[in-house]
Amino acid sequence: MKIHEYQAKEILAKYGVAVPRGEMANTLEEASAVTRKLLAEGATGVVVKAKTLKSTPKTFSACS
Numbered sequence: 001m002k003i004h005e006y007q008a009k010e011i012l013a014k015y016g017v018a019v020p021r022g023e024m025a026n027t028l029e030e031a032s033a034v035t036r037k038l039l040a041e042g043a044t045g046v047v048v049k050a051k052t053l054k055s056t057p058k059t060f061s062a063c064s
Contacts, residue, residue: 020047 003011009019021038025031035046 022049 013019021041021043023034023037025034031048038046
C-alpha cells in the first residue's frame, strides 16, 4: 500500500496516535506565517521538512 504522509497522519490520529501538527508553505512569506501561527498555538519550536524534488512544498511541524 502506498499512501501520502498526510493520509498516514490522518489514519494514525484516528486511532489515537500522536502526530505533529503541521502545514505546508511554498514561499518564505507563507513559511513565516505558518511559524507564527504554530508558535501562537503553543508550539515551542518548528521543524522544516523540505522536499526538493521539482520544487515541492515545504512542511512545517510544531514541537510541543
